[in-house]
Amino acid sequence: MVCPVAEQLDAVDTGATPAMIIYTDYYSGKIPLLSLVANPLFLLNNTWELHQYVEKQNDGRILALLREELAKYGDVHVVGPAYYVLQMIMNSKVPIDSIDKIKGMKFRSGDVPVANALGALGASVTWSPGEEIYTNLSSGVIDACTYCGPADSIAMGFHEVAKYWLRTPLMGPVNVDYFIVNGKVWRELPDDLKAVVESALAAGNAFAEFQGSADNGKAWGQAKDLGVTIVDWSEEDALKWNATVASFLPDFGKDAASKEAIEVLKAYLQEYRPELAKALMEQ
DSSP: OOSOGGGHHHHHHHTSSSEEEEOGGGGTTTOGGGGSSSSGGGOOOSHHHHHIIIIIHHHHHHHHHHHHHHHHHSSEEEEEEEEEEEEEOEEESSOOOSGGGGTTOEEEEOOHHHHHHHHHTTOEEEOOOGGGHHHHHHHTSOSEEEOOOHHHHHHTTGGGTOOEEEEESOSEEEEEEEEEEEHHHHHHSOHHHHHHHHHHHHHHHHHHHHHHHHHHHHHHHHHHHTTOEEEEOOHHHHHHHHHHHHTTGGGGOOSHHHHHHHHHHHHHHHHHOHHHHHHHHTO
């Protein structure tokens, strides 16, 4: 609310806004790495996986790369990641009970990795503001959408116009923002106050994980009561979906930093998601 989204990074750099929580992918046009420090192509399934990739894999190289790239851009210090449970699902008017059913469907999707995969699988994909999705579903302008998780889907009333919700695989399971502070402001803070800020961020992450998981877990039960049919794909189809999404990974390696981040992601997948790493190697 302090400044437009497109100006947040610059506002912190100049000190106009001393601190901000930003979603990095908004600025990937300026710094290509920033599309790979959020959930890279939505391939990571939960907060633990994202934490492992960002803060642990290759000795925490992703977080180090982010700090290096933002320091090159301006006087910006990255305090750390701010995780939240997204659980973005697929809401549809007709059952999409296998990956083959995507072909020919009309989708609304606002996330590039998901839209790329839907298009590759034969769907037509458009975008509209969130407040227009309900009307577009009810009028038949679109057959399905990806927008939010089950709790928000109920709040948006999607259960009234889209009675089939895909639970597995998640289109966007979890995401991460980053808490950044103007470098001069951070350097002037005494160490005890820096520790307070870092601890508050960690506490916020714990709360977000608990509350987001609780809200969405409750919402799945509510969705059934509201007449929603919950759909789960087979493991084979879920793997095909993730492999389709990941097939666009080379497109995101636009400079040295983003190419290195892709290698970190590949190392993570080989260690923790070997079946997906194998599928990518076979493409």
